[in-house]
Amino acid sequence: MLSRTADNLFWLSRYVERAEYLARILEATQRLTALPLAYVGETNEWATAVSTAGCASAFFEVYDEANEENVTDFLAFSTANSSSIRSCFEQARSNARAVRTALTMEMWDAINGTWLELKRYGNGATSREECSRFLRWVQESSLRYDGSAYRTMLRNDAYWFSRLGVYVERADNTARILDVKYHLLLPDNERIGGPLDYFQWAAILRSVSALTAYHWVYRESLKPWQVADLLILKDEMPRSLASCYENIVRYLDAIAGAYGRQGPAQRQARGIRTRLQNSRMDGIFQRGLHEYIGEFITENNRLGGAITQQFLL
Amino acid sequence: MVVAFDEMKGLNGGGVRPAYAELNRWLSEVPRDVLDYRRKEAELLFRRIGITFAVYGEAEAQERLIPFDVIPRILSAAEWRIVETGLKQRVKAINLFIKDIYNAREILRAGVVPADLIFRNPAFRPEMSGQKVPHDIYVHVAGIDIVRVDAETFYVLEDNARTPSGVSYMLENREIMLRLFPELFSRHRIAPVENYPDELLATLKSVAPSSSSSDPTVVLLTPGVYNSAYYEHSFLADKLGVELVEGRDLFVKDDIVFMRTTQGPQRIDVIYRRIDDDYLDPLTFRPDSSLGLPGMMSAYQAGNVTLANAVGTGIADDKAVYSFMPQIVKFYLGEEPILKNVPTWRCREEDHLAHVLDNLHELVVKEVHGSGGYGMLIGPMASKVAIEQFRAKLKTAPKNFIAQPTLSLSTCPTCVDEGVAPRHVDLRPFVLTGRERTCIVPGGLTRVALKDGSLVVNSSQGGGTKDTWVLDE
Numbered sequence: 048m049l050s051r052t053a054d055n056l057f058w059l060s061r062y063v064e065r066a067e068y069l070a071r072i073l074e075a076t077q078r079l080t081a082l083p084l085a086y087v088g089e090t091n092e093w094a095t096a097v098s099t100a101g102c103a104s105a106f107f108e109v110y111d112e113a114n115e116e117n118v119t120d121f122l123a124f125s126t127a128n129s130s131s132i133r134s135c136f137e138q139a140r141s142n143a144r145a146v147r148t149a150l151t152m153e154m155w156d157a158i159n160g161t162w163l164e165l166k167r168y169g170n171g172a173t174s175r176e177e178c179s180r181f182l183r184w185v186q187e188s189s190l191r192y193d194g195s196a197y198r199t200m201l202r203n204d205a206y207w208f209s210r211l212g213v214y215v216e217r218a219d220n221t222a223r224i225l226d227v228k229y230h231l232l233l234p235d236n237e238r239i240g241g242p243l244d245y246f247q248w249a250a251i252l253r254s255v256s257a258l259t260a261y262h263w264v265y266r267e268s269l270k271p272w273q274v275a276d277l278l279i280l281k282d283e284m285p286r287s288l289a290s291c292y293e294n295i296v297r298y299l300d301a302i303a304g305a306y307g308r309q310g311p312a313q314r315q316a317r318g319i320r321t322r323l324q325n326s327r328m329d330g331i332f333q334r335g336l337h338e339y340i341g342e343f344i345t346e347n348n349r350l351g352g353a354i355t356q357q358f359l360l
Numbered sequence: 361m362v363v364a365f366d367e368m369k370g371l372n373g374g375g376v377r378p379a380y381a382e383l384n385r386w387l388s389e390v391p392r393d394v395l396d397y398r399r400k401e402a403e404l405l406f407r408r409i410g411i412t413f414a415v416y417g418e419a420e421a422q423e424r425l426i427p428f429d430v431i432p433r434i435l436s437a438a439e440w441r442i443v444e445t446g447l448k449q450r451v452k453a454i455n456l457f458i459k460d461i462y463n464a465r466e467i468l469r470a471g472v473v474p475a476d477l478i479f480r481n482p483a484f485r486p487e488m489s490g491q492k493v494p495h496d497i498y499v500h501v502a503g504i505d506i507v508r509v510d511a512e513t514f515y516v517l518e519d520n521a522r523t524p525s526g527v528s529y530m531l532e533n534r535e536i537m538l539r540l541f542p543e544l545f546s547r548h549r550i551a552p553v554e555n556y557p558d559e560l561l562a563t564l565k566s567v568a569p570s571s572s573s574s575d576p577t578v579v580l581l582t583p584g585v586y587n588s589a590y591y592e593h594s595f596l597a598d599k600l601g602v603e604l605v606e607g608r609d610l611f612v613k614d615d616i617v618f619m620r621t622t623q624g625p626q627r628i629d630v631i632y633r634r635i636d637d638d639y640l641d642p643l644t645f646r647p648d649s650s651l652g653l654p655g656m657m658s659a660y661q662a663g664n665v666t667l668a669n670a671v672g673t674g675i676a677d678d679k680a681v682y683s684f685m686p687q688i689v690k691f692y693l694g695e696e697p698i699l700k701n702v703p704t705w706r707c708r709e710e711d712h713l714a715h716v717l718d719n720l721h722e723l724v725v726k727e728v729h730g731s732g733g734y735g736m737l738i739g740p741m742a743s744k745v746a747i748e749q750f751r752a753k754l755k756t757a758p759k760n761f762i763a764q765p766t767l768s769l770s771t772c773p774t775c776v777d778e779g780v781a782p783r784h785v786d787l788r789p790f791v792l793t794g795r796e797r798t799c800i801v802p803g804g805l806t807r808v809a810l811k812d813g814s815l816v817v818n819s820s821q822g823g824g825t826k827d828t829w830v831l832d833e
Contacts, residue, residue: 048603048621048622049603049605049609049619049620049621049622050609050620050621050622051606051608051609051620052603053622141585144585144590144594145584145585147591147594147595147598147604148594148597148598148604156408159408160408163407204622208622302622306622306623308623358622359622360620
């Protein structure tokens, strides 16, 4: 297939995935800030939301203060922020239009319908209620796109590149949450009896839609190191770093098989997966959770670059 | 103004013509709100599918829908036979004409067409002189605009020999109609159009360079998403099963064109290009074009890639050349043209100009290189001031204009706000010419002027489209 087509598909999926992630962050932050201060401490959760979205410096160029209004506007509706939900959907739609022929009717319908619907939220949300509806709708749109891709696409390179986009973006998103909130997850943070951070941990899990999953996997109350374990090493958790890399390797292998050629992207992805497979939580904590996550983000970015180099130029 | 010929009711409300008998009956049965409902449904479908077009110079209306009229336009088998034979004859002559212009130039030496009309024409490409093209075919895809004035007479209004568009509407209109009005289809036997993409692909493959493999690689070259016909480009590429490429996806090495794929460079044999000559290759044509591909012309001239349509076919589009088309048909084929030309005054000739200036209020005056309905004067509809302004323009550069009588275009029943009413229509059939045969799928794109009394059918000027049915015997 055309390199440009593959590139468009790869990024189309990334934009949709990122839009959903931003919606989850905003939702989790709304919940957190609705709690009395005694439960969550004195931190500015809105500022944290901006760093978790990875656009703190861009934000503070425009705004002085990180409050609900500014952050919601910047992450959800701003046209100045190239990573806002609106911008993500707009770029996704423009990518989709450029590769119309590589999409199924259902995928086009999902992304074009989302884009048409987006116009209804022209000037942002007028109330918190409307904002919640918007965030819910963003997640539904992403599910619809993802589901239609999964259910209708031919299993060929177009599908594989589009899936790669999902998992490279998802790995980045999960890692960013961990990067910003790592201090909450260190083992010495647990306090017996109604920990101050309980709601923070719940918020982390909620932002990757894993709160219920946690209980099914561990069958006990929230423990910070287990939250980290779930998000980093648990294969069965679809947003964990390990699971993302299972998938990345799988789709890169499919591409290599079809093209009859291995390349640097395949080798790098397998390297990252092996490291994840060989890691244990206590080892990670000993060497430093923050360093571990930082390295992962760098490696994941490098893999994105390698995929681009090998296929998309 | 003269009363128009209505394709359903004939002239002056005569009896319903046989081809329309069933449709007329159906129209009288179907409740108005059902029509309205289906109309809305059709619009929704078009918007969902994303069939849009861009109107140049309208920033806020970046993507607009062409209005679709749910009442089909119907041609009988006998009527279509005339049109089809006439089209084949005309396109054959156009191909011979272009070949002659870029090679022996017999028609110029015989004095049938004035030489300066060709050599001073911006669409004339000196680079093509003496250039061989596979099987001497220059115009692989032609869109010939036809209007009708009475039961027997079809006129050719315009020849589009460059990159005619609109065929996606022909195909989508039929799909939508099949979905919305199955009961109407069950009452008729209608010749299908859905095989057009297959025929187009076969046509394109048949003109691959002789050096290419037995299964040549075809691509569709688009200027990109900002082009007004981008939807059509992606639609066709999809139906053809070929890559939709932009200039930046291609590169030329050793006079061979390649595309960049995820598996490395892949050689290209045939380029169905939907991009004008001017933008094809910045090394040969407009140096400021970033849409095309540097080196494409040298690969083309080396015979390593086929361009469809060929470079330089625009001379046959020119409206002044058009006025010579009857003589051109006779010159190459020794036959009388089956499809007539609209009588045309060439303002470049003094006596013609004098006539035009005296009769501006009843003529249609067009720019010879223009298209899309831009920059023309419709005398009977224009204000005195507009006519005087146009007169001044005409006097400064008479060579740039031709004039035609205001034709009373035929009308078809059309769904408008006030109900079902006659509206003026034209027809653009698409003629495919390959190595062995010429193919025209029955029908084409019918465009309709939705405003009462309007004669301008162009989508950029508020025209709509209809499904076009050719009845089986």
